[in-house]
Amino acid sequence: MTIATILSAHTADRAVNMISPDLFGRYPDPQSMMKASLKDLGRIIRPCGTYNRKAAFLKNASRMLVERFSSEIPQSMEDLTSLPGVSRKTANVILSVCFGINEGVVVDTHIMRVTQRLGLSRQKVANKIEQELMEQLSRDKWYDYARLIGAHGRRTCTAKKPACTACAVNSMCPYAQLNA
Numbered sequence: 001m002t003i004a005t006i007l008s009a010h011t012a013d014r015a016v017n018m019i020s021p022d023l024f025g026r027y028p029d030p031q032s033m034m035k036a037s038l039k040d041l042g043r044i045i046r047p048c049g050t051y052n053r054k055a056a057f058l059k060n061a062s063r064m065l066v067e068r069f070s071s072e073i074p075q076s077m078e079d080l081t082s083l084p085g086v087s088r089k090t091a092n093v094i095l096s097v098c099f100g101i102n103e104g105v106v107v108d109t110h111i112m113r114v115t116q117r118l119g120l121s122r123q124k125v126a127n128k129i130e131q132e133l134m135e136q137l138s139r140d141k142w143y144d145y146a147r148l149i150g151a152h153g154r155r156t157c158t159a160k161k162p163a164c165t166a167c168a169v170n171s172m173c174p175y176a177q178l179n180a
Contacts, residue, residue, distance in 0.1 A: 001073070001094060001097065001098055002061070002065075002073055002080075002083070002086070002090075002094055003023070003024075003033070003058055003061070003062075004016055004020060005086075005090045005093050005094055006054065006057050006058060006061060006085040006086060006090060007019070007045060007048045007054060007058075008048075008090075009050075009054075009085070009087070009090070010049060010050065011047075011048045011049045015047045015048045015049070016048060018047055019044055019045055019047055019048060022044050023041075023044050023045060026040075026044070027041075027062075029071065030061075030062040030063075030065040030066045030071050031062075031066055031071065033058055033059065033062035034059055034060075034062035034063040034065075034066055036058075036059060038052070038055045038056060038059060041055035041058055041059060042055040045058070054085065056084070057084045057085025058085070060084040060085075061083040061084045061085055061086065064082070064083055064084070065083070068082075073094065073098065075095065075099050075101065076103075077091050077092075077095065077103045077104070080094055080095070088104065088126075088127060088130070089106055089107060089108060089126060091103070091104075092104045092105065092106045092130075092146075093106050096142070096143040096146075102139050102140065102142045102143055104130055104134060104142065105130045105133040105134055105137070105142045105145060105146055106143075106146035106150070107126040107127075107129050107130045107133070107146070108126075108150060109153075109159075110149070110150045110152075110153025110154050110157075111129075111145075111146055111149050111150050111153060112126055112129055113153055113157065113159060114149045114150075114152055114153040114157045115129055115133065115149065116129075117157060117162075117173060117174070117175035117176075118169070118172070118173055118174070118175070119173075119174045119175075120132070120133065120136060121133070133145065152167075156168075162175070162176075162179075164176040164179055164180065
């Protein structure tokens with residue numbers, strides 16, 4: 001999960017899903033991935049974009065997992081974000097999905113866009129949007145908000161052609177009202 005989440009930065013899920021069988025078939029654990037050549041990792045993960053940088057993240061994060069965390073995924077924001085390629089967003093995904101820990105709200109491009117359109121934040125930076133959402137939503141809703149709003153942003157409230165007329169919340173949405 002950690003490796004797939006690192007790979008998912010700035011790329012479509014389908015690219016990660018496409019390369020995962022080959023990557024994890026060759027390197028099924030942190031011990032084997034830390035020993036992989038950057039060239040081979042880069043070749044495998046090329047469809048995910050920024051593959052040279054991500055290959056280094058995978059190799060170095062795997063090394064840290066082995067050496068610092070006994071090959072176990074850490075369960076704190078501080079430890080997770082110490083891993084190369086793991087941002088706060090990535091750590092929030094891992095903590096909520098793998099461990100059921102709501103440390104923060106996942107804010108990706110879809111969640112950011114819908115949150116702004118709904119008028120819940122005017123911020124332009126993911127971390128600031130996350131902080132505002134954490135103040136507005138009860139902690140037990142953070143994971144569900146990100147999951148539902150992210151799906152809504154991928155399916156209905158898309159970047160280029162939002163389907164405002166088909167949107168279930170268009171009556172509450174300032175963006176939909178302006179574009180009616």
